[in-house]
Amino acid sequence: xSTPTGATAAPPTWRAVEQIMGMPVSVALRGRHAxxxxxxxxxxxxxxxxxxxxxxxxxxxDDSVVSRLGRGELTxxxxxxxxxxxxxxxxxxxxxxxxxxxxxxxGADGSERFDPxxxxxxxxxERAARHLHALADTDSCLSGGGDLVCRVAGPDSPDxxxxxxxxxxxxxLVGRVPMRDGAVAxxxxxxxxxxxxxxxxxxxxxxxAAVTVVARSLVxxxxxxxxAFALDEDAARWLAGRTDRTGLVVWRDGxxxxxxxxxx
Amino acid sequence: xxxxxxxSLSTLTVLVLLFGYHTSTSGRLDAAPAAVAAPVTGAAxxxxxxxxxxxxxxxxxxxxxxxxxxxxxxxGSxxxxxxGSxxxTAAGSGDAADGSYTGDVAxxxxxxxxxxxxxxxxxxxxxxxxxxxxxxxRDVEINNYxxxxxxxxxxxAQSASIDMVSGATVTSEGYLTSLQSxxxxxGL
Numbered sequence: 001x002s003t004p005t006g007a008t009a010a011p012p013t014w015r016a017v018e019q020i021m022g023m024p025v026s027v028a029l030r031g032r033h034a035x036x037x038x039x040x041x042x043x044x045x046x047x048x049x050x051x052x053x054x055x056x057x058x059x060x061x062d063d064s065v066v067s068r069l070g071r072g073e074l075t076x077x078x079x080x081x082x083x084x085x086x087x088x089x090x091x092x093x094x095x096x097x098x099x100x101x102x103x104x105x106x107g108a109d110g111s112e113r114f115d116p117x118x119x120x121x122x123x124x125x126e127r128a129a130r131h132l133h134a135l136a137d138t139d140s141c142l143s144g145g146g147d148l149v150c151r152v153a154g155p156d157s158p159d160x161x162x163x164x165x166x167x168x169x170x171x172x173l174v175g176r177v178p179m180r181d182g183a184v185a186x187x188x189x190x191x192x193x194x195x196x197x198x199x200x201x202x203x204x205x206x207x208x209a210a211v212t213v214v215a216r217s218l219v220x221x222x223x224x225x226x227x228a229f230a231l232d233e234d235a236a237r238w239l240a241g242r243t244d245r246t247g248l249v250v251w252r253d254g255x256x257x258x259x260x261x262x263x264x
Numbered sequence: 265x266x267x268x269x270x271x272s273l274s275t276l277t278v279l280v281l282l283f284g285y286h287t288s289t290s291g292r293l294d295a296a297p298a299a300v301a302a303p304v305t306g307a308a309x310x311x312x313x314x315x316x317x318x319x320x321x322x323x324x325x326x327x328x329x330x331x332x333x334x335x336x337x338x339x340g341s342x343x344x345x346x347x348g349s350x351x352x353t354a355a356g357s358g359d360a361a362d363g364s365y366t367g368d369v370a371x372x373x374x375x376x377x378x379x380x381x382x383x384x385x386x387x388x389x390x391x392x393x394x395x396x397x398x399x400x401x402r403d404v405e406i407n408n409y410x411x412x413x414x415x416x417x418x419x420x421a422q423s424a425s426i427d428m429v430s431g432a433t434v435t436s437e438g439y440l441t442s443l444q445s446x447x448x449x450x451g452l
Binding site: 013026028141145146147148150160161162163164165166167170173174175176178179180183184186187188189210212214246247248256257260 | 337415426
């Protein structure tokens with residue numbers, strides 16, 4: 001990033017970005033390995049792993065495992081074990097959200113769609129970030145299309161400062177949150193091809209514009225952001241009942257609400 | 265060890281909960297701590313921070329500070345966006361006149377805090393915080409994660425003291441105009 005104008009001199013940040021899974025995947029590293037060959041190797045491992053995830057889970061590829069599973073050409077037992085892991089997470093989110101989140105939900109034409117993409121993104125980014133976490137004395141932040149995992153090397157590392165995008169204007173922020181070890185995910189209606197609906201009704205949320213969730217893991221943050229968004233008018237109330245979360249709900253009428261979840 | 269941060273609106277929740285507790289205990293709105301001690305309309309109230317008026321005997325500032333650690337748990341389990349109604353319920357036993365009350369600015373360890381409430385039928389119907397600390401205190405735990413702090417900012421890579429952006433439009437076309445894009449370009 002550019003030279004900070006603040007009083008505290010931030011350590012230099014090394015960045016890279018690749019288009020994977022139809023979204024920009026961005027990395028920022030600070031500390032001992034920022035920009036060295038170790039960092040580049042770790043980033044290459046992240047990219048390679050996410051490209052492999054895309055081959056398995058992309059609903060845009062007819063030959064992906066998930067497409068073949070959806071058409072009944074494969075059984076779950078014939079899929080890579082990650083498929084069962086992702087589906088189990090989807091079932092957990094479906095229970096937790098009272099059915100608003102589901103990997104099988106009504107499509108625009110009323111037929112059932114099988115689409116675990118709502119689980120895959122956060123799960124894949126969280127998993128791929130381990131390559132960065134292996135870099136000693138290095139802070140990392142890995143973002144997949146605006147959902148991100150942060151890690152700091154130690155107590156002396158500065159926070160990562162995360163901006164929360166305005167749902168109507170990507171050049172503006174509605175909030176900021178300092179992060180050390182944890183994840184931030186935001187759900188709204190702007191995802192390419194991922195128009196979130198309440199799986200119980202097929203209805204697109206009307207009252208909520210975006211939900212941001214801060215949690216320990218990106219799996220949790222991403223699933224809860226999507227679930228809360230699908231719950232529409234209940235978004236903030238539902239999120240406040242979740243353990244170990246904070247969040248921010250932007251309503252269509254312009255109100256912005258911060259939410260503190262239950263303490264574990 | 266994870267560094268944990270309490271943000272301004274968490275402070276708001278804590279103070280609102282403290283307020284609710286003390287009014288419930290005393291049953292008198294005019295005996296509330298400093299943050300809500302000066303009505304704009306309605307009966308006169310004691311000077312902010314007048315320790316002998318505070319039900320538990322400490323100064324208002326001490327109350328706010330000492331209450332912070334465990335009040336954090338209360339805030340978490342009650343959920344921040346329910347705090348207003350909780351406080352309203354707690355204050356329901358009071359005999360406050362209807363109207364709006366804006367507290368004096370209270371000095372807390374996090375910085376100045378001011379709370380305004382609206383009372384109707386003896387219940388708090390609205391809580392607002394005209395002033396709260398703008399800093400980034402790190403010494404109080406309320407949850408495992410910081411509460412996002414609200415901002416109104418137009419940003420570009422030159423002015424943004426942020427590292428990454430979380431958002432739903434950070435994909436495909438949206439990305440081209442997004443702040444994340446600018447950050448990425450600036451760093452490459």
